[in-house]
Amino acid sequence: MRKPIMAGNWKLNKNHLETLTFIDEITPLLRDVSAVDIVICPPFTSLNVATARTKGTNVKVGAQDLFWEKSGAFTGEISGDMLKVLGCDYVIIGHSERRQYFGETDETVNKKILAAFTAGLIPIVCVGETLQEREAGQVEQVLSTQIREGLQGLNAQEHGKIVIAYEPVWAIGTGRTATPEQANAAHVLIRKLLSEIFGAAAQDIRIQYGGSVKPENVKELMAQPDIDGALIGGAALQAEAFEKLVRYK
Numbered sequence: 001m002r003k004p005i006m007a008g009n010w011k012l013n014k015n016h017l018e019t020l021t022f023i024d025e026i027t028p029l030l031r032d033v034s035a036v037d038i039v040i041c042p043p044f045t046s047l048n049v050a051t052a053r054t055k056g057t058n059v060k061v062g063a064q065d066l067f068w069e070k071s072g073a074f075t076g077e078i079s080g081d082m083l084k085v086l087g088c089d090y091v092i093i094g095h096s097e098r099r100q101y102f103g104e105t106d107e108t109v110n111k112k113i114l115a116a117f118t119a120g121l122i123p124i125v126c127v128g129e130t131l132q133e134r135e136a137g138q139v140e141q142v143l144s145t146q147i148r149e150g151l152q153g154l155n156a157q158e159h160g161k162i163v164i165a166y167e168p169v170w171a172i173g174t175g176r177t178a179t180p181e182q183a184n185a186a187h188v189l190i191r192k193l194l195s196e197i198f199g200a201a202a203q204d205i206r207i208q209y210g211g212s213v214k215p216e217n218v219k220e221l222m223a224q225p226d227i228d229g230a231l232i233g234g235a236a237l238q239a240e241a242f243e244k245l246v247r248y249k
């Protein structure tokens with residue numbers, strides 16, 4: 001009942017020319033796929049060409065961040081409206097790299113989620129614990145704070161299309177994936193937390209797993225009942241690998 005969603009988070013990779021090359025490779029390969037939502041999230045400078053080149057295809061485009069204000073004296077920032085008018089459909093919010101290096105907090109995540117919905121974008125909201133937190137037995141506490149504070153004030157009617165990405169920080173770019181069972185257990189916990197906010201509609205919210213997802217491990221992760229897709233970094237940068245990830249079955 002939840003349509004799988006496979007998204008590539010390109011991070012700081014690919015200029016606009018490389019973006020066009022990737023899109024020209026990937027769109028013919030994925031043309032027949034309709035059972036999975038496909039999203040690429042290039043850097044801001046590539047979004048213009050990405051939305052233009054994917055227009056009319058089944059590949060959707062997302063940004064990697066946004067700012068919560070609509071306009072004004074906020075040097076270096078990008079608004080949700082700017083992304084929407086470019087043709088973006090999604091925006092990643094609260095990635096652990098933004099939390100770690102750029103001062104993102106649950107409070108700013110919350111403001112950004114609301115701004116994304118106001119602009120008509122679907123937020124992909126990242127949560128996840130560090131290795132230290134996992135080893136200290138704090139997974140539940142960390143996820144619960146991130147969800148309760150990050151998603152404060154949301155409701156099923158207006159915000160039910162939200163996508164959550166569970167990305168344990170210790171699995172990102174490390175080659176160390178959570179086991180399918182570990183990941184699913186976290187997803188079950190997240191869904192329980194979502195049901196406090198969204199009620200029964202939490203059953204329809206898609207929860208992606210992220211952290212060293214590759215063509216070799218995607219199938220067993222996707223076989224878990226509460227894993228509804230993946231947010232993929234490194235392995236999403238090559239068309240051939242990304243095709244395999246989208247065709248995970």
Ligand SMILES: O=C(CO)COP(=O)(O)O
Nearest residue numbers: 009172173211212233234
């Ligand atoms: O952070 C990630 C996606 O947002 C995961 O990155 P990797 O797939 O490179 O581990």
